[in-house]
Amino acid sequence: MSQNSNTPHNKNQTTFTLDGKTIPFSEGQTIIQAAMAAGEYIPHLCFNPEFKPHGSCKICTVTANGRQTASCTQQPQVDMMVESDTKQINDERRALLQMLFVEGNHFCPSCEKSGDCQLQATAYELDMMSPHFDHFSPNRPLDASHGEYLLDFNRCILCSLCARASSDVDGKNVFSLAGRGIKTHLIVNSKSGKLADTDFTGDDKAAHVCPVGVIIKKRVGFAVPIGKRSFDEHPISATPHPIVKGAI
């Protein structure tokens, strides 16, 4: 009845299959971590290899031994059959992306992050032609109080990477999630609710992890023209690490 029955017999030879390919893994790795290490792409947004998996966006959903699960949090078992690049799963991922697009206000043509945005690039990867659902058009005022950075909450997908970076790396807790359900939103750590009144700086890890265009460095937005940005050159699946050049 032990719960640790999946300890591998031979640590050198533990593998699972991902869409028919053999992927080695080591103790503690999750499916997406092992896949990434082997150079395989599984679409994802809230996962960032530098951080502990979070499991909220569900874009990295795969089928593992017949059961759907988030590949960023699920640990593989020896000889597990993992399917990722199937029509059914990609259809579901696309629908999840469409949910994220209608939940916020994502106007790519006027977004500084366009071309460097993981949400957009993942939607390209999955051939998302329209947001499909009806838009929620929420009212999310932006915060331009800080001298160097602005926050455009319209684009937030609630991945919490900034919150995780700020607490786990910077030791600051500048960002947190507040509210519940569809009213969940990002807040900053100040009584005024303004970024300028926090101890946030451009040297923070949190300043550089937003996969979309919420945390934006001022005055550099269009230094690289649209059409010449990361994911204009290569699709996200062919970009080894989702570290975006426009962000620094």
Added chain:
Amino acid sequence: MNMSTKPKLRIATATLAGCFGCHMSFLDIDERLFDLMELVEFDRSPLTDIKTCGPCDIGLIEGGLCNAENVHVLREFRANCKILVAVGACAINGGLPAQRNHLSLSMILEEVYHAQHGLVDGFIPNDPELPLPLDQVHPIHEVVKVDYFIPGCPPSGDAIWKVLTDLIAGREPELGHGLVHYD
């Protein structure tokens, strides 16, 4: 009428709450326009100046819905076109005009026609000839069923050409990397 064996497909195009940029991009297919003219003829379109849409094979809609007239035109297209295609960011998610959606229309009209600095005796135009604005700007799929979408602001001439040639050939349109762009 043209004497080719296959009857030409009829295409209609319209701009709703858009900037005509998508139409300009359409013209960017350049000399391929000659190839296209071998295959299609145009019904209602800014290119023909025909004012109403008759039965068509393909309708291309640029722009979202910001007023009552947009809704009428869109419905006319949906009723007459076998295939309706949303062309460009505004048709697909409202685009730039939809960035007013978090503000109340009353507030906007008040600001523009009454409160704005420098206005004297401003009043909100109420001529029945003018279409009334909707309280929010909507992408076209929120009002009619849309068959295909060509994203981009604007979509490139190549993207429009690819979708049109796919449709004309009876293929499922496919863009792929490099042609799918939201910006």
Added chain:
Amino acid sequence: MSQITTHAEYLDPILAHYKLNQHNLLQMLREAQEHFGYIHPEAIDYLEQQLQLPRSMVEGVASFYSLLYLQPHGEYRVLFSDNITDRMLGNMDLMESMCGQLWVEAGKVSEDGLVSINTTSCTGMCDQGPAVLINNIAINHLTQDRINSLCELIRERVPLSGWPLEFFAIEDNIHKKDILLDSNFKFGSALAEVLQRSSEEILQEIKTSKLRGRGGAGFSTGSKWEFCRTAPGAQHYVVCNADEGEPGTFKDRVLLNSYADMVFEGMTICAHVIGAKKGFIYLRGEYRYLLDHLHAILQRRRQQSLLGNNILGYTDFNFDIEIHLGAGAYICGEESALIESLEGKRGTPRNRPPFPVTSGYLNQPTVVNNVETFAAASLIGLHGGAWYANIGTETSSGTKILSVSGDCAHPGLYEYPFGVTVAQVLADCGAKNTQAVQISGPSGICIAANEFERRIAFDDLPTAGAFMVFDQSRDMFEVARNFVHFFKHESCGFCTPCRVGTSLLSNMMNKLANGHGSPYDFAEIEKLNELLLSTSHCGLGHSACNPVLDTIAKFRPAYDKRLTHKEYIPAFDLDYALSQARQMTGRDDTGAHLERIHVSK
């Protein structure tokens, strides 16, 4: 509320009571609100400073729970329970009447700051609805007369302590007793038996009893206790899940009101088995009225040596129980979310594995069981596992307490040995012309008349206890729509499919209800259902579609009659979308209107 110049005045005793322990943040916020009416920004300043917690975390926690307010919400905060059973008893008319009498719009605070009126998820009073919470205290059996009296008391600013006591009366409504409700349990009796024997032997009794969790999932209690007992950890914890939030369920309310000793004793037996020194009851915020009563019983048990150090004289058996109150979050009934909430955080379900039995409260091995499970454990402690296993069916031993509500003559509690048919329950509760029964609440299953011979048991109809009856006059589409709204309101917001999907689903059900439906929308609903089922993070998202899937499968005509259009039409009313412009321009000509559907010229 009283004029407090410094928030420290009321916060200091709270902070001292909770020993400045940040795991008690939710408890401190709740008590701060009880003192001040809402959580004032300056109160957060003080908590931030005293607890050394980031402000954003305090606000993040406070804003998660629907019974906590970060802005003034009126001296009287009225929340109408909005389960479908309350609706069937006319709660919406009563709310409208109250809003009219007190000059306030639902969902808002009155201009004079006196009162706010809104709806809330089921408050667990379905047998005596329509129900409200006023400043978090339950008032049931609402009638127009009672509403009128409440309005007067509020207008006169009479403090709740001065209101007629009968308003706060809450009945047990027990209609059928079996081994548990009829046990005449004497406190300490089970523990006296149990402590004479080794913890191994008691674990064996629990396993022999084949007791399964009463929260609905039915995991073997013996296995759970054993996993936890053998899991390494500096401390082991016992947690009683009394976050009875599933709409239509109210048995734990009665168990804690009248059978609390059995529950506490079951927890103590569990502590004996797993080696725990500390236990928690996570009591839903809506049951705030039970708090003093439960504290008194705990205190009595300490005096009787049934809790505390050297329990009943057994050296080294030390165990005590603390009560944590929730603050309006159904998701905290999910055990890992409950543990997060116990730790003073937002109630977001954890990634699993690890499971609570190995890594629960403060990442220590933790048993989380339902109130009824612990009460049953007391019986097993007293009478033995074999006795218990003989009751019920092969796969489902013992009895189940059902919370019966809806269209029946005698709503209330009914205890049966497992295996009872739905038809039997319907006959006993005086239900007539029954169209459907919702078993185990919105996350459970909806059954139609041709299934009434099915049995309450883990291998047929598993249930946490809710048994809502709908007669032929009820519109099953509206039942499903009410449940979908519930899930939307209670989604924690962590994962994309549930956060956005429950809102989309709710919008689509509203679209059908508003007469804008077409077969296109129907296909969309089915697609959303599948997505929620396959990609959601936890059971809430998985089951959010159950009410719709079940009612589509079994009551299709209720949907068909709403698919009034053959072609797709918009969810919003186009003509209404011009009304602001009409008002601003003063126009009302034909061009100033839009037909709902396309009319060819």
